[in-house]
Amino acid sequence: MTNKRTWAPGVAGGGLAMLLALTACGDAGNGEDDNGGELAGETFTVGSKEFTESYVLGYISALLLEDAGAETVDQTGISGTATVRAALESEEIDLYWDYTGTGWVDILGNTTEDLPDDLYQAVAEADEENGIAWLEPANFENTYRIATTESFASEQGLSTMTEAADYINENPDENGLCAASEFINRDDGLPGLEEAYDVDFDAVELDLNLIYPQVGDSCEFGEVFSTDARIEANDLIVLDDDQDFFVPYEGALTLRQETLDEHPAIEELHQPVSEALTDEVVMELNGRVDTGGEDPRDVAEDWLMEQGFID
Template sequence: MRNNRVWNTRVAGGGLALVLALSACGGNGDDGDNGDDRELAGETFTVGSKEFTESHVLSNISALLLEDAGAEIVDQTGISGTATVRAALESEEIDLYWDYTGTGWVDILGNTTEDLPDDLYSAVVEEDAENGIAWLEPANFENTYRIAVTEDFAGEHGLSTVTDAADFIDENPDQNRLCAASEFINRDDGLPGLEEAYDVDFQAVELDLNLIYPQVGDSCEFGEVFSTDARIDANDLVVLDDDQDFFVPYEGALTLRQETLDEYPVIEELHQPVSEALTDEVVMELNGRVDTAGEDPRDVAEDWLTEQGFID
């Protein structure tokens, strides 16, 4: 498979590089007479992601699928924060990125965790369609927020649920530190809602996502974690059961503008079997190859896609 990625300055924080000239929305087919009969030959797509490992891996999976179908890719992975990457999608600075149903319902569409529909995915699809954004069928994994402690701390204090943690903090208010990233600290489906649901007060210690896991049991008694993150096991952490069912389901799904999907329906065809193969166990393994084994997200994505027969 040829490496036809077009490298561009990565997006960081709020500074978005303008790549409209390379965007796929115009359907640039001027180079389509080179004899390449692949479905997306001559087209260019700008692929974005959020800043954490799983988002990098998933977006590289999408980029490689499109490349294998003949497209060129402008790399804009690593955008910091949901609001920023979503704004990039809406403003056509990127063409697609992976997000999560819970994030879509609460953080993007402005709903609350208390008005959760029975079919969250369908509700997100219907409501976001009004914004011109399409959500492909979700993959077979769910990456949900969780609260974790070290195995030793859980055993010493008999903690297995978030209610146990709330009771412990009520009796030990000086041991309430929670290592968390900025987005979790400020999201309604993150710390503010969690504290209200469990009637507990955490002392938030804001850290970069990658620093949270080794700091649980050191800088903090508790930590925000993702349920598919291999660093949970690598750092001997125990995930506390969300016994009040506060956290919203977060099924991973590719998002893109509806006009892009209408023009290139093959994008959905390419992703459908891949999404079915992306189970909780698979995603945790891929994340672990990056976070604990130090491999590059693109290499991890390419190895897996090749092994599964999704790309040549």
């Protein structure tokens, strides 16, 4: 697929616009003008959060839109849920991928207790009042987990979070947890985890990309994402969340309802792609970026072409 990429125009507005300009990648991809796609003549600004999976998902959406004839402006790499969500609500971006657990707790302000039986439906219905649509979730779940090195887990006999909590309570000097700022501060992250397992961690705040190699060095434990290929690459073992604290995090595209109403083709384009995005597929795509050093847009394009979703 041939694709032109140009520098995106500056984002208008106040402090949020400046933050977007600092945190987001500033280039745009343009769909072919002559492909006669159902979105020809339209332009969409595609956002993402700042971690690998979010970049890949953002580029998957951008490439689908471009293949349907649209032009896209690249605003991937926005730091933090609050910022990217504010960008969506204020029309700085038109769409981005988020997670049902994040929507339920971090965006809608619910707790991790008494989860509804159908979390996606509950999130979609509640956020509808805010004018935000959640497309049907993809076939993967990327939830928070706590990991440690295989050697440390073997030496101390740790396989579950309860066993880790018991060990830390007996060895309080070995409670270091490498984690990103967002996990440290959100209710479905460290505060809730400590309460659920009656344990205190000594949080070492790091950039998301630095956590994996630092487990076993700067800290005994680390925050990880369940679909991250760096778990295996860094010889880590994920501890079983035996108290079922962590909320389900199904990936889903979010956009303003008015955008979806005006362009229902967006949902039609994403539906088969979402079905094909399994845990195994997403972990492989993440690994090609994080351990293989490939560009996330290239990874997204290769996969979409291999699956026949774009030409």
